[in-house]
Amino acid sequence: MSAGLVALRLARRNVRRSRGRSALIMTMIGLPVLVIAAVLTLVQTMEVDPREGLVAELGTADARLVQAPKGTVLRQQPGGASWHPGGGDAAAAGSAEVAALLGPGTRLIPFNAAVLRLGTERVDALETDLRDPLTSGMMTLNEGRLPAAAHEVVVTPALGLRPGALLRPPGAAPLTVVGVAEHPHRPTLRKVVGPDLPLASMDELWSPHEYGSGWLAGTAKPVTWAGVPALNKAGLYVTSPAIIPGPRPFLLGVEYTVGLGAMVIMVVLETVLLAGPAFAVGLRRRRRELAEIAAQGGSARHLRTIVLADGLVLGGAATIVAGPLGIGAGVLGAQVAARWGGQVGPADVPWTPVLGVAALGLLAGIMAALVPAVQAARQDTVGVLAGRAPAVADRRGWPLLGVVLVLVGLGATVVARRQPGTVWVWAAAVLVMIGLVVLTPWLVRFTGRVAPRLRLPLRMSVRDAVRHRSRTASAVAAVMAVTATVVAMGIGAQSAFMDRRNAYTSARPTGxxxxxxxxxxxxxxxxxxxxxxxxxxxxxxxxxxxxxxxxxxxxxxxxxxxxxxxxxxxxxxxxxxxxxxxxxxxxxxxxxxxxxxxxxxxxxxxxxxxxxxxxxxxxxxxxxxxxxxxxxxxxxxxxxxxxxxxxxxxxxxxxxxxxxxxxxxxxxxxxxxxxxxxxxxxxxxxxxxxEDGFSHVPSPGLWGWLAGALVLVVGGTLAATRLAAADMRPERSTMMAIGAPPGTLRMVVAGQALYISGLGALVGLGAGTVTGVALSRPMTTYGAGDPATIALPWPFLIAVVVGLPVLATTAALITRTRLPLAPRPL
Incomplete structure (x- = not known):
C-alpha cells in the first residue's frame, strides 16, 4: 500500500477519533464556502434576465405588442429602444392591421395593463383572459379558479383576499374574487387580473413593459428584427424571444482580475488562520503517535504527508457538506428575500464560481495543515517520546519581512486611494494584511513583556501565549484580519452615507x-x-x-x-x-x-x-x-x-x-x-x-458584517483557547493539586481568550482604519475639486473592537476547566 493511501486511512481514523476537533475544523473551513456559495446562488437566482422574464410577459405567445400613445415616434434596435411624442395624427393600429403585419396564421388576444382604483388605493391590474392558452404561465393559480365572466377576477396573495371577496371600484360594478394567483417572479406584487376591468387611463404614464394596451400574438413564424420596423411604424412596441439578446460574453478585465485575486487571497488567508490553530491542536495530541512512526522508520516526508492528509480529508469533507448547503441556502434565501420585496427567478446556480469556491475550500484545508505538517516533520522524536515540550525558535528575518510588506502596502494604499474604484485599495490592503500576519509572532513576543505586571491568572495566560507563539500568532492574525476587514467596510460605508447626506441639497424646504x-x-x-x-x-x-x-x-x-x-x-x-x-x-x-x-x-x-x-x-x-x-x-x-x-x-x-x-x-x-x-x-x-428631504438610512449591512465577524472572531478565539487549555494541562493540574479554586482556572483560560482577541482587535483596528480612510476617497469623490468625506461609525467600531473581545472572553469563561489529577514528569 502506498504512503499516500496509508496517510488517508490514518486521517480518516483520526477524524473519527477526534469528532469535536474535526467538526470545529470543518466548520472553520466550510463556513466561508457556505456563505460565498449562498451569496452567489442568491444573487444569481434573484436576478431575472430578460429571457427568464419572458413567460411572465408573453405566456406561451410568440410576441407581445404594446400600442404606443397616439403620435408617438417609436424605434427599436438591437442596442435599445427610444420613443418620444412626434405630434403625428396617425390612427392606432387595429387587430386586423396587426394580424396582417404579422403574417398568415396569426392569432391575437387583447390585453390592457393599467391600474385599478379601490377606494383611495391604486393597484396594478391586467385586463385579459387567463383561460386562453396564450396566457399560460403568466400567473400561477394557487387557489380557486380562473375568471370566466365579466366582473370576475383573480388577485395576487399580497392583497390578502380569498375567493368570494368583493372589490368595489368607485363608479363601477363590484368585482368578485374567484381565485388567487401568483406572479412567477414577484411574490409581493399587488395585482388584479380579469377579462373586464374598469381601468384608469395610463396614457400619460405609458411604459411598454408596465402600462399599456395591446395584443399577445401566436404566429406561424418567429417575430424577428426584420419585421420590427414595420410594427414600430404602426405604433407597436414588440417583445419577442427572437429579438431578446443572448448573454453577453464574459470579459476578464484588469480591475476584475485584481479584485478577484484579492478576494481569493483574503478568503484563503482567513480560512487558514482560523483553521490553523485547530490543526495545531491535532498535532499536539498526535505528537507522540507521529514520533512513534518516526522511531519505526518513518521519514520527514511521511510525517508531512500524514498531517497534510488531515487537511485534505477535512477540507474535502467540509467542502462537500458546505457547498450543497450553501446552494440550498441561496435558493431558499432568494425565495424568502423575494417575499420581503424584489423578484426571484428559477433556481440558478453559477456553477463556475461555486466550483471555484469549493476548490478554494479544499485548498484552504491543505494550506491550514501546511504549517503543522512542517512542524511535525521537524519535531524532536526523542524529546517527544520523553515527554519534553518542543522548543520554540523564532525566524530572525520574519519581523523585517513583515515590516517591509506593511510599508509597501501602506505606500500602495496612498497611491490606490487616488485611483477610481475601490479594487486597488483592497489589493493594497492585502499586502498590509500579509505583512501584519508575518509580523504577528514578533508582536506576541513584544506584548508578552507586560506579563510580570499582571495578576497571576493573566500572567500565566500571557506567558503561555508567548511560549506557544505559533499557536497564538495564528489566532491573533485571524482576529486581526476579520477586525481589519469589518472596520474598513464600516468606515467606507459610513463615509459614503455621510457624503450622500452632505451632498443632498434642495431649493425648497422639506415638505x-x-x-x-x-x-x-x-x-x-x-x-x-x-x-x-x-x-x-x-x-x-x-x-x-x-x-x-x-x-x-x-x-x-x-x-x-x-x-x-x-x-x-x-x-x-x-x-x-x-x-x-x-x-x-x-x-x-x-x-x-x-x-x-x-x-x-x-x-x-x-x-x-x-x-x-x-x-x-x-x-x-x-x-x-x-x-x-x-x-x-x-x-x-x-x-x-x-x-x-x-x-x-x-x-x-x-x-x-x-x-x-x-x-x-x-x-x-x-x-x-x-x-x-x-x-x-x-x-x-x-x-x-x-420635496421629501434626505430619506436614505445607514447601510443595515454593517450589522450583518458585525454578526459574521462575531462568528469568526469568537470561533477562532475559542479554537485557540481550547488549544491553550490542552497545552496547559500540566500547569492546571498542578494548580488544582495545590488547591486553586475553579474561578482561578477559568480566569487562566479566559485570559488566553482576552489576550488573543484583544491584541487581534487592536491591530485590526489600526489596519482597518487605514484601509477604511483610503476607501473613503474613491467612494465619496466624483471629480476634481470634490473633497473626500471621512466619517467614523463610533458605535460600530466600539462594538467590533471592544464588544467582540468581551464576548470571546465571556465564552471562554464557561469553558470546562476541572481536570483529573495526573502525574507530571520531573
Missing amino acids: TLAIWGGTMADGTWSRLRAEAVRQLPGVPLTAGYQANDAQGRRYALRYTVRWNGIRTRRTAAIGDQALLRLLQGRHDPQAAAALASGKAVVFDAAAVRDGKLVLRAGSTSGPPRKLEVPAVVATPAAEHQGGALLPRTLVEQAGFSTVERQLYAMYRPSADSTLGRDLAKVTPRVSVAS
Missing part, C-alpha cells in the same frame, strides 16, 4: 409641494390654478413667477455654486414676501427688507461676491444673457437648502416680464395621491414635485 406650469396661455393657467385650489382645499398656495422676454419666450435665471465640492446649477425663484416666508420657514425682517428694496435674497453664501449675484438667463429659443444683480445672504428653513429668490421688480428692471406660473405649499401628498394626473387633465404641461 414643500411645487406645481409648475410651462409655456401656456393665461386662460390655461387660470384653469390649472383653479383645479389646484379644488384639489387642495384649505391648503394655502403661494405664487411663484416666470420670466419672459418681449417675444414671450420663457427664460430661466440660473447661477452656479459649489455644494459639497460639486458644481451645482440652481434656478433662482421669482416671488414676493409670501414666498420668502415659505422658503425661510419664518419671518426674517432683514431679508424681507432687502427683497422689498429690490435685492436678491440668496441662501448659498458662496454664490454672493462683493454683494453681487451673477445670473445666466437661458432659453431654449432665445439668446442667453448674463445678469449681475445686488444680493444679500440669508438663512433658509432647512440645513441642506440652497437657492435664491428674486423680487419681480428686479427681474422686470432687467428687461423681462413676469407672469404667475408656479404654486408652492407646505403640503405632503399621500403615497397614492392622484394630484399629478388630475392636474394633467387640464394641461399636460404641468409638473408636480414634492
Whole structure:
C-alpha cells in the first residue's frame, strides 16, 4: 500500500477519533464556502434576465405588442429602444392591421395593463383572459379558479383576499374574487387580473413593459428584427424571444482580475488562520503517535504527508457538506428575500464560481495543515517520546519581512486611494494584511513583556501565549484580519452615507409641494390654478413667477455654486414676501427688507461676491444673457437648502416680464395621491414635485458584517483557547493539586481568550482604519475639486473592537476547566 493511501486511512481514523476537533475544523473551513456559495446562488437566482422574464410577459405567445400613445415616434434596435411624442395624427393600429403585419396564421388576444382604483388605493391590474392558452404561465393559480365572466377576477396573495371577496371600484360594478394567483417572479406584487376591468387611463404614464394596451400574438413564424420596423411604424412596441439578446460574453478585465485575486487571497488567508490553530491542536495530541512512526522508520516526508492528509480529508469533507448547503441556502434565501420585496427567478446556480469556491475550500484545508505538517516533520522524536515540550525558535528575518510588506502596502494604499474604484485599495490592503500576519509572532513576543505586571491568572495566560507563539500568532492574525476587514467596510460605508447626506441639497424646504406650469396661455393657467385650489382645499398656495422676454419666450435665471465640492446649477425663484416666508420657514425682517428694496435674497453664501449675484438667463429659443444683480445672504428653513429668490421688480428692471406660473405649499401628498394626473387633465404641461428631504438610512449591512465577524472572531478565539487549555494541562493540574479554586482556572483560560482577541482587535483596528480612510476617497469623490468625506461609525467600531473581545472572553469563561489529577514528569 502506498504512503499516500496509508496517510488517508490514518486521517480518516483520526477524524473519527477526534469528532469535536474535526467538526470545529470543518466548520472553520466550510463556513466561508457556505456563505460565498449562498451569496452567489442568491444573487444569481434573484436576478431575472430578460429571457427568464419572458413567460411572465408573453405566456406561451410568440410576441407581445404594446400600442404606443397616439403620435408617438417609436424605434427599436438591437442596442435599445427610444420613443418620444412626434405630434403625428396617425390612427392606432387595429387587430386586423396587426394580424396582417404579422403574417398568415396569426392569432391575437387583447390585453390592457393599467391600474385599478379601490377606494383611495391604486393597484396594478391586467385586463385579459387567463383561460386562453396564450396566457399560460403568466400567473400561477394557487387557489380557486380562473375568471370566466365579466366582473370576475383573480388577485395576487399580497392583497390578502380569498375567493368570494368583493372589490368595489368607485363608479363601477363590484368585482368578485374567484381565485388567487401568483406572479412567477414577484411574490409581493399587488395585482388584479380579469377579462373586464374598469381601468384608469395610463396614457400619460405609458411604459411598454408596465402600462399599456395591446395584443399577445401566436404566429406561424418567429417575430424577428426584420419585421420590427414595420410594427414600430404602426405604433407597436414588440417583445419577442427572437429579438431578446443572448448573454453577453464574459470579459476578464484588469480591475476584475485584481479584485478577484484579492478576494481569493483574503478568503484563503482567513480560512487558514482560523483553521490553523485547530490543526495545531491535532498535532499536539498526535505528537507522540507521529514520533512513534518516526522511531519505526518513518521519514520527514511521511510525517508531512500524514498531517497534510488531515487537511485534505477535512477540507474535502467540509467542502462537500458546505457547498450543497450553501446552494440550498441561496435558493431558499432568494425565495424568502423575494417575499420581503424584489423578484426571484428559477433556481440558478453559477456553477463556475461555486466550483471555484469549493476548490478554494479544499485548498484552504491543505494550506491550514501546511504549517503543522512542517512542524511535525521537524519535531524532536526523542524529546517527544520523553515527554519534553518542543522548543520554540523564532525566524530572525520574519519581523523585517513583515515590516517591509506593511510599508509597501501602506505606500500602495496612498497611491490606490487616488485611483477610481475601490479594487486597488483592497489589493493594497492585502499586502498590509500579509505583512501584519508575518509580523504577528514578533508582536506576541513584544506584548508578552507586560506579563510580570499582571495578576497571576493573566500572567500565566500571557506567558503561555508567548511560549506557544505559533499557536497564538495564528489566532491573533485571524482576529486581526476579520477586525481589519469589518472596520474598513464600516468606515467606507459610513463615509459614503455621510457624503450622500452632505451632498443632498434642495431649493425648497422639506415638505414643500411645487406645481409648475410651462409655456401656456393665461386662460390655461387660470384653469390649472383653479383645479389646484379644488384639489387642495384649505391648503394655502403661494405664487411663484416666470420670466419672459418681449417675444414671450420663457427664460430661466440660473447661477452656479459649489455644494459639497460639486458644481451645482440652481434656478433662482421669482416671488414676493409670501414666498420668502415659505422658503425661510419664518419671518426674517432683514431679508424681507432687502427683497422689498429690490435685492436678491440668496441662501448659498458662496454664490454672493462683493454683494453681487451673477445670473445666466437661458432659453431654449432665445439668446442667453448674463445678469449681475445686488444680493444679500440669508438663512433658509432647512440645513441642506440652497437657492435664491428674486423680487419681480428686479427681474422686470432687467428687461423681462413676469407672469404667475408656479404654486408652492407646505403640503405632503399621500403615497397614492392622484394630484399629478388630475392636474394633467387640464394641461399636460404641468409638473408636480414634492420635496421629501434626505430619506436614505445607514447601510443595515454593517450589522450583518458585525454578526459574521462575531462568528469568526469568537470561533477562532475559542479554537485557540481550547488549544491553550490542552497545552496547559500540566500547569492546571498542578494548580488544582495545590488547591486553586475553579474561578482561578477559568480566569487562566479566559485570559488566553482576552489576550488573543484583544491584541487581534487592536491591530485590526489600526489596519482597518487605514484601509477604511483610503476607501473613503474613491467612494465619496466624483471629480476634481470634490473633497473626500471621512466619517467614523463610533458605535460600530466600539462594538467590533471592544464588544467582540468581551464576548470571546465571556465564552471562554464557561469553558470546562476541572481536570483529573495526573502525574507530571520531573
